Amino acid sequence: MIFRIVKRAELSKKKAIAIRAAAIVLALVAAAVFIFALGRNPVDVYLSMLKGAFGSSYRFREIIIKAIPLTITSLGIAIAFKMKFWNIGAEGQIFMGAFAASLFALHFRDMQKPLMLLIMAAAGIIAGGLWALIPAFFKAQFGTNETLFTLMMNYIALKWVTYLQYGPWKDPASFGFPKVANFSDNAILPKVFGIHIGWIITLILIAAVYVFINRTKKGYEISVIGESENTARYAGMNVRKIILTAIFISGGICGLTGMIQASAVNNTLAVEVTGGVGFTAIITAWLGQLSAPIIFIVSFLFAALLQGGAYIQSAFQIPQAAAQIIQGTILFFVLGSEFFIQYRLVFKNEHPLKTKKEGA
Amino acid sequence: MSKKVISSVVALVMMLSLVLAGCGGSQAPAAKTEGTSTDKAPAASTNAKTDVKVGFIYVGPANDGGWSQAHDEGRKYLEEKLGVKTLYRENVPEGPECEKAITDLIDQGCNVIFTTSYGFMDPTEKVAKQYPNVKFFHCSGNKMAENMSNYFGKINEPRYLSGIVAGMKTKANKIGYVAAYETPEVISGINAFTLGVQSVNPNAKVIVKWTHTWIDAAKEKDAAIAALDEGCDVLAQHNDSPAPQIAAEQRGVWAIGYDIYNPQAAPKAYMTAPVFRWGPYYVEQVKAIMDGTWKASSYLGTMKDGVVDLGPLTSVAPEGAKEKVEAVKSKMLDGSFNVFSGPIKDQSGAVKVEAGKALTDQDVLSMMWFVQGVEGKIESK
Numbered sequence: 232m233i234f235r236i237v238k239r240a241e242l243s244k245k246k247a248i249a250i251r252a253a254a255i256v257l258a259l260v261a262a263a264v265f266i267f268a269l270g271r272n273p274v275d276v277y278l279s280m281l282k283g284a285f286g287s288s289y290r291f292r293e294i295i296i297k298a299i300p301l302t303i304t305s306l307g308i309a310i311a312f313k314m315k316f317w318n319i320g321a322e323g324q325i326f327m328g329a330f331a332a333s334l335f336a337l338h339f340r341d342m343q344k345p346l347m348l349l350i351m352a353a354a355g356i357i358a359g360g361l362w363a364l365i366p367a368f369f370k371a372q373f374g375t376n377e378t379l380f381t382l383m384m385n386y387i388a389l390k391w392v393t394y395l396q397y398g399p400w401k402d403p404a405s406f407g408f409p410k411v412a413n414f415s416d417n418a419i420l421p422k423v424f425g426i427h428i429g430w431i432i433t434l435i436l437i438a439a440v441y442v443f444i445n446r447t448k449k450g451y452e453i454s455v456i457g458e459s460e461n462t463a464r465y466a467g468m469n470v471r472k473i474i475l476t477a478i479f480i481s482g483g484i485c486g487l488t489g490m491i492q493a494s495a496v497n498n499t500l501a502v503e504v505t506g507g508v509g510f511t512a513i514i515t516a517w518l519g520q521l522s523a524p525i526i527f528i529v530s531f532l533f534a535a536l537l538q539g540g541a542y543i544q545s546a547f548q549i550p551q552a553a554a555q556i557i558q559g560t561i562l563f564f565v566l567g568s569e570f571f572i573q574y575r576l577v578f579k580n581e582h583p584l585k586t587k588k589e590g591a
Numbered sequence: 592m593s594k595k596v597i598s599s600v601v602a603l604v605m606m607l608s609l610v611l612a613g614c615g616g617s618q619a620p621a622a623k624t625e626g627t628s629t630d631k632a633p634a635a636s637t638n639a640k641t642d643v644k645v646g647f648i649y650v651g652p653a654n655d656g657g658w659s660q661a662h663d664e665g666r667k668y669l670e671e672k673l674g675v676k677t678l679y680r681e682n683v684p685e686g687p688e689c690e691k692a693i694t695d696l697i698d699q700g701c702n703v704i705f706t707t708s709y710g711f712m713d714p715t716e717k718v719a720k721q722y723p724n725v726k727f728f729h730c731s732g733n734k735m736a737e738n739m740s741n742y743f744g745k746i747n748e749p750r751y752l753s754g755i756v757a758g759m760k761t762k763a764n765k766i767g768y769v770a771a772y773e774t775p776e777v778i779s780g781i782n783a784f785t786l787g788v789q790s791v792n793p794n795a796k797v798i799v800k801w802t803h804t805w806i807d808a809a810k811e812k813d814a815a816i817a818a819l820d821e822g823c824d825v826l827a828q829h830n831d832s833p834a835p836q837i838a839a840e841q842r843g844v845w846a847i848g849y850d851i852y853n854p855q856a857a858p859k860a861y862m863t864a865p866v867f868r869w870g871p872y873y874v875e876q877v878k879a880i881m882d883g884t885w886k887a888s889s890y891l892g893t894m895k896d897g898v899v900d901l902g903p904l905t906s907v908a909p910e911g912a913k914e915k916v917e918a919v920k921s922k923m924l925d926g927s928f929n930v931f932s933g934p935i936k937d938q939s940g941a942v943k944v945e946a947g948k949a950l951t952d953q954d955v956l957s958m959m960w961f962v963q964g965v966e967g968k969i970e971s972k
Contacts, residue, residue, distance in 0.1 A: 289698045293694075293695070406957065407772060407775065407778070407969070408710060408774050410710070497686060497687050501686050501687075541680075542695070544680065545646075550653075551652070551680075551681050551682045
């Protein structure tokens with residue numbers, strides 16, 4: 232079969248929804264074959280995934296706790312992506328934010344709680360922002376490739392935290408086990424309605440990022456640079472300065488994730504502090520079409536998928552790897568559908584222009 | 592995509608799911624058997640007693656060929672003997688993920704939880720505070736609460752015995768030891784093993800290679816190869832996967848396993864292994880909970896209890912080792928032999944335990960120094 236890939240001009244909302252729905256259906260069918268091969272009933276497994284995600288208030292809370300770092304990090308990434316600055320370094324920015332917050336939490340154990348938390352948050356934001364500024368500076372100055380640069384910075388940050396945990400910051404009370412001492416209660420974010428206050432921060436950030444991107448001059452400038460740097464320059468914008476500012480904000484938001492996770496979830500600094508969110512958030516930011524409210528919805532659904540997947544693992548006693556294959560299959564189809572929303576296949580004997588009109 | 596295509600896809604899915612539902616029905620998924628599983632238990636003992644559902648948290652895969660598998664065998668034994676329903680979560684990292692994994696299992700109805708890795712200690716303690724009605728058991732740690740026991744086995748005894756086997760086998764007088772973390776549990780194990788080695792072969796050295804993980808087959812293999820490259824011809828391990836045993840077999844040398852008895856992992860290299868048998872302890876504890884007589888405790892299982900043991904010696908093991916091992920083992924069983932009785936020197940040659948004295952269990956649980964004969968460093972203090 233010979234075909235070519237052609238970019239779609241414009242797609243009606245209805246069609247886009249139809250493609251996405253078809254993707255989900257196909258994903259469920261494909262995963263069903265796999266579940267069936269495991270000797271389980273796919274319908275039971277799917278129902279149980281739903282039950283596992285939404286079946287009790289505990290499970291719902293767990294989804295929110297997972298969705299918090301995912302949403303915040305996606306928001307940070309989205310700002311950079313809006314500018315077509317491919318910030319793959321969220322993971323490292325989270326690490327550095329967590330590190331800076333821990334620095335204060337561990338050394339000023341008796342500081343008053345509100346002050347301590349504010350300082351920790353500020354430290355997290357600044358550290359994450361500065362960490363992101365390094366590749367941004369090289370991009371703005373020398374046009375280096377930010378994708379590879381930010382990616383590599385992740386490993387430096389990871390190894391830095393590993394070094395601290397296994398070396399100078401190792402808790403002497405842990406009998407040689409590589410673990411940083413727990414924060415004092417003063418450095419732990421309070422809970423509101425049974426979930427740490429990160430969820431309120433998330434809601435505020437969603438609104439703030441939405442307004443920033445859509446209603447402020449800076450946000451507009453970021454979008455223009457994303458569309459065309461030359462246009463921005465021609466319009467008299469200081470491209471270099473805007474890139475640096477936007478990336479500082481992007482990294483700072485990711486750094487805040489680090490502070491929240493270290494404080495509320497880990498209660499200390501650990502190599503597990505990111506939980507891989509820095510990479511997962513790239514997916515959710517992209518699926519969320521870089522729009523703050525949609526990012527929230529996507530992150531929530533993603534967290535539900537994770538929670539449901541964890542549930543079926545113990546409910547059906549299927550191996551963890553198998554549960555992750557099911558999750559991965561669903562994700563693969565959903566991501567794949569985005570491709571078909573942007574592009575379409577044209578077969579050999581079909582005239583691209585003719586059908587293009589039809590699609591519009 | 593036209594409406595026709597969509598509708599046919601939908602139809603296809605519906606058909607498929609119907610077919611699959613029909614076929615899969617006979618498989619009786621775990622969730623459905625929930626109500627019936629307790630019926631298997633002897634009716635007399637469960638009548639009007641606490642209903643239990645037991646959850647296990649593993650640091651590696653349930654079939655890792657080592658540590659976690661030993662616990663999973665205990666879980667299956669528990670299911671078989673008491674007919675209680677059990678759940679498990681595998682590959683749980685030592686950190687906040689563990690807290691979530693425990694609370695997930697509680698949410699799924701578990702009221703007895705076993706967490707089976709050292710790093711699960713603090714998360715277990717934290718969750719135990721939040722759920723006073725759930726009973727917790729943490730393996731290989733030292734924390735306790737009203738609803739939280741800790742338990743472990745005196746694995747140092749069979750480790751000492753396996754040292755005898757290794758010491759008799761080595762011709763290079765260099766034995767590699769692939770070890771996880773610089774914790775007292777691992778350090779005292781290396782020491783017990785080395786004392787066993789030196790009891791039959793005072794010239795042999797034990798070379799320690801750290802992996803800084805409990806389970807990671809790739810890192811364990813790298814550490815094993817590093818030891819082999821230094822000329823070791825026997826490998827022992829305090830890591831969860833059989834990777835070091837396989838590495839030894841590939842070099843045509845020998846290995847001591849750990850956790851479970853599994854000579855098939857490396858049949859040409861495998862001599863024996865210090866092993867855990869958790870099943871009877873799990874049954875005893877869960878039964879006490881069902882009977883309402885349970886109390887939190889700190890338990891250190893011995894060879895006498897059957898919780899720890901040395902696996903049978905294979906045909907690869909050196910000649911005469913069996914007799915030597917049996918002789919020491921019988922003394923361990925009648926209590927006349929202590930692995931850590933003096934004189935014991937540390938790496939610098941200074942006498943740490945004088946003749947006629949011995950380390951207490953408590954001393955061993957906080958041991959942060961190596962005995963003479965160990966080549967390696969405890970980097971962190």
